[in-house]
Amino acid sequence: GAVVSQHPSWVICKSGTSVKIECRSLDFQATTMFWYRQFPKQSLMLMATSNEGSKATYEQGVEKDKFLINHASLTLSTLTVTSAHPEDSSFYICSAIARMGGGSTDTQYFGPGTRLTVL
Amino acid sequence: GENVEQHPSTLSVQEGDSAVIKCTYSDSASNYFPWYKQELGKRPQLIIDIRSNVGEKKDQRIAVTLNKTAKHFSLHITETQPEDSAVYFCAASIYGQNFVFGPGTRLSVLP
Numbered sequence: 227g228a229v230v231s232q233h234p235s236w237v238i239c240k241s242g243t244s245v246k247i248e249c250r251s252l253d254f255q256a257t258t259m260f261w262y263r264q265f266p267k268q269s270l271m272l273m274a275t276s277n278e279g280s281k282a283t284y285e286q287g288v289e290k291d292k293f294l295i296n297h298a299s300l301t302l303s304t305l306t307v308t309s310a311h312p313e314d315s316s317f318y319i320c321s322a323i324a325r326m327g328g329g330s331t332d333t334q335y336f337g338p339g340t341r342l343t344v345l
Numbered sequence: 346g347e348n349v350e351q352h353p354s355t356l357s358v359q360e361g362d363s364a365v366i367k368c369t370y371s372d373s374a375s376n377y378f379p380w381y382k383q384e385l386g387k388r389p390q391l392i393i394d395i396r397s398n399v400g401e402k403k404d405q406r407i408a409v410t411l412n413k414t415a416k417h418f419s420l421h422i423t424e425t426q427p428e429d430s431a432v433y434f435c436a437a438s439i440y441g442q443n444f445v446f447g448p449g450t451r452l453s454v455l456p
Contacts, residue, residue, distance in 0.1 A: 260444065269434060269446045270389065319388060323441050332377045332396075332441025336388040 228254045228324045232337030239310055240345055247305045247340045249320030255300035256322035260334065261293070264317040276303045310344045317341050347372040349437050351447030358425050359455050366450045368435035369417040375437040378418045380409060382431045383449075389434060393420070425454045 229252040239245050249259055258277050262270040274295050276282045282295035292314075294306040303322075307314055318341075321334040348371040358364050370378075376397035381389035395402045395409045395418065402409050406425075411418040422429055435447040 258441070269448045271446075272444060275442065332438060333379070333391065333394065334441070334444065336381075336390070338388045339386075 228322070228333075228335040230256075230320065230322050230335045230337040232320055232340055234340060235338060236341040236343075238343045238345065241311050242309055245307045245310055245342060247307075247318055247320075247342075249303045249305070249322070249337050251301045251322045251324070251335075254322075254324045256303075256324065257300070258323040259297060259303040260321045260323075261295060261303075261305050262319045262321065264319060264339075266317075270319065273305075307342065310342070312344045315342055315344045347375060347437055347439075347443065347445040349435060349445045349447040351435055351450055353450060354448065355451045355453070357453045357455060360425060360427060362425055364420075364422045364425050364429070364452055364454075366420045366433055366435070366452070367417060368419070368437075368447050369415075370437040370445075371416065372437065372439070373413075373416065374439050377438040377441060378409070378411060379436050379438070380420050381434045381436065383434060384431045392433075422452075425452075427454050427456055430454045 231250045233248045261273045264270050273288045274282045274284045276295050276297040278297045278300050284290045297303040319339040320337040351368045379394035382392045383389040393407050393409050395411050406423045408421040432449045432451050434449050436444050438444045
């Protein structure tokens with residue numbers, strides 16, 4: 227099956243630093259990757275949609291200068307939280323849509339998530 | 346934009362009983378409706394999905410029904426087992442874009 231990895235799985239950083247999270251599709255090419263944020267006991271909130279080779283599309287209320295997304299290849303997207311603050315502490319999950327010949331193009335596969343704690 | 350509501354927020358059932366979770370959506374253009382199971386601290390796992398050209402889909406103990414006219418879809422789990430305990434999320438999407446998730450249902454299956 228389609229596997230999505232995410233690195234790191236958890237990170238603790240000081241306020242003001244930047245943190246980069248990687249999302250990789252391991253055995254398929256991902257035309258589209260999504261970045262979500264999930265607070266404890268809450269649902270997944272879509273932050274942005276990332277298409278390979280083009281600029282990410284951010285959801286309303288998400289600061290594009292704070293959450294930098296780069297989708298450099300069909301298997302890698304990165305999310306950089308710039309100048310992180312305690313309120314940025316959350317569970318960040320990526321997902322990828324598989325580009326499969328003749329198959330569904332709307333099934334998304336989730337990464338394991340990254341727990342960010344900003345002190 | 347799309348708005349997805351989900352009920353109930355919590356659900357407790359006895360082992361062996363059935364569980365039903367309902368979602369409604371607002372955008373009639375939505376055509377793909379997946380259901381995810383998320384255990385504590387883990388990634389959401391797709392358990393079943395349905396597309397707008399189908400009214401019902403079943404996979405062993407899990408089934409999903411879709412009523413496009415009323416804009417609602419439901420997850421049915423039969424013969425529940427303790428390992429079914431988790432948070433379940435419904436979502437709505439248009440051709441695999443703009444996924445909007447419901448707020449989730451915490452299901453507890455009591456032995």
